[in-house]
Structure formats: C-alpha cells, structure tokens
Amino acid sequence: MVVSIPSAVVLSGFFVLASSALSTKFTELHFIFGRFVFVSSLSTLLIGGLLLVIRKMLFSQILGLLIMENAIFLAANSVATGMPLIVELGVLFDIFISILISSVLLLRIKRKFEDIKVEALEVLKE
Template sequence: MAIDNILYIYAIIHQYCSYSVRALTLLLPGMYIDVVHHINSFLAAFILLTAFGMLVQRRMSGLIFLFTWQGLFLAVNTALVGFVVNRHHLYISSALTLVLKVLLLPYILHTLVRRLKIHKEVETILNVPTIMLIGIALVIFSYHLVSPIRGLSTLVTRSTLAVALATVMLGLLMMITRKNAVTQIIGFLAMENGLFFAATSATYGMPLLIELGVALDILIAAFIFGIFFFHIHSNFDSLDVEQLARLKEVD
C-alpha cells in the first residue's frame, strides 16, 4: 500500500514538472532555450577542463580525482538533457554513469593504486607545456571540424559536440604520452567519457540496451585490467611501459 502511494505521488510530481516545463517553453521559449544552452555549455566547459587537468596531472590520486569529477559532470549533463528533451532513458543513463564512473571505477582504481603501491609521480613522454600546446591544437581542430555540423543541427546540445570530440582526442593524447599502464587505462576511460558525451550531444543518447552493454563491458574490462596489472607487477615489479618494452627486447 505504501509503495502504491509513493508511486502515485511520484506520478503527480512528474506530471506537474512536465506541465511546468511545457508551459515555460510556450511562454518563454527564447529565455528557456538560452538558459538550457548556458547550463549545458557550463557543464561542457567543466568536462573539458577536467580533460585538460588529467592531461597534465602527474599524481595518480589527482588523476583519479579528476576522472571522478568528469564522470559527475557527465552524469549531471545527461540528466539535464533527458529533462529538457523528455527522454526518460537518459535518466537511467545518468544513473548508470553516476554509479559506474563516480563510484565503482574510482574505487577500483584507488584499490589498484594502493595494492600496487603507485605513489610516486607518473612520468610523461613529453613535457607538460608541449602536451598542453598539443591539447589546445586538438581542441581548435575539434571546433573547426564540428563547425559545419553545428550550423545544420537543430538540437539543443549542438554547441557541445566539439567539446565531446575534443574530450575524446585529449583522452587519446593522454594514452599516448603516459608511460604508466594504469594512467593509459584512465586515458582510455576518459576517451569513453568523450564518446558518451558525443552520443548525448549528437543524438540525445544511444539506445538503452547499447548503453547497458557498454557499461557492463567497461566494468568487466576494469576487472580484467586490474588482474592483468597485478600479474605484471608481481612478475616484473613495474608498470612502466618503456621498461616492459626493454624486457621484451632483452628476451
């Protein structure tokens, strides 16, 4: 009986919110769209800032911290898009992002770092100013590449597509410029964040079954990589990819 009452109250609140949004859209369409654009762009800017932060961050704990915040901004942005365009499956996507990328994956990464005793600063192939310049060039390239699409699109999220593409490229750059295998995995996860953000910006999200499959694949991959890294570290006492490459050359 109590569950029925809760569901009834939820239905009333949801219906009231839907009517309020529709009324606001009809009465103040220009103002409403502007507010949505500003909030969406604000969240996209923070996602891009966390991507740049991860690109130059050398401490592993700081890297995981920034990845967690990027997942949080991504979850909030997905929920906002779902609310604006009235796509209920985006609420589930937002909840999945929150659980997976704000809670589970950071916990797994922190556990991995603690067990492997990776406390020193992680080295990069290039120096930080050079990496920053390449990152800025990738962002400019992303905006230039997406600008024709923005002119043709009528979606509310069209302004964030360039940021999504830039996030993917910055994650790839992070994978290329890092020497430690764990940081390369974080770069891969940051790339996946960018792809998810791009799907939300370009098409209001992927079908729910695909998103569930991708989330499950990422979780399984995280466990497999964790076990794999434990075996590598126990045998070679290092996760530096350059040292592992030298061992291969010696063999």
C-alpha cells in the first residue's frame, strides 16, 4: 500500500464526513430514497477512488473501479425516479460479467508474469 492502513481508515472517515457536508449543499435536488443514500453513494465513490489510488495490487485496483461504478449507479438511483426491474437485472448481470472477466484477466496476468503488483508490471511499458 502507498498509505498505511490506519491512515487509509482515517482518510475514509474524512471522506464520509466530507460527503455528508457536501450533500447538504445540494438542496435543490429531490432525493427519492432520502439524503442518506446519496451520502453513502458519494462516500463510496470517494472510498473506491481512494482504494484505486493507494493500493498496489491489480486486483485491489479493479475492485476499487467496480466500487466506484456501483457508487455512481447508487447515486443515480437515489436522485432519479425508479427503474424497471429489467434494467436492474441488466446492471446486476453487468457487474457479474465484469467480475468474471477481471478475475480471468488477473489469473492470466499472474500466470504469464508471475506477479500482479503494479510496480512489477511497470517494466512492461518499455
């Protein structure tokens, strides 16, 4: 990790507080599920970005990207009116397929290069 675990936890707590303070600025938005869902989606987006930035393992970075994608979907769902069930099932299928594809790619990278740390994979740029 780039940052230690206690520092990352403190930074995540700061992100939750900052997203709570930021959501009070959006008074013109009419929240369907309430302000709490928007706060949790915004803090999840920030924590997923933090996970994407501070972790060195490729799997953790892919997980951070998937967390950010789900947070964006949750924010859109909390602000907009409801979606049909078929759209929600399509998003669930999309998440399942992306996890499946990323795990297959991760296993292939590990088998080919014997490491999945980003620093070891930076040699491939040259």
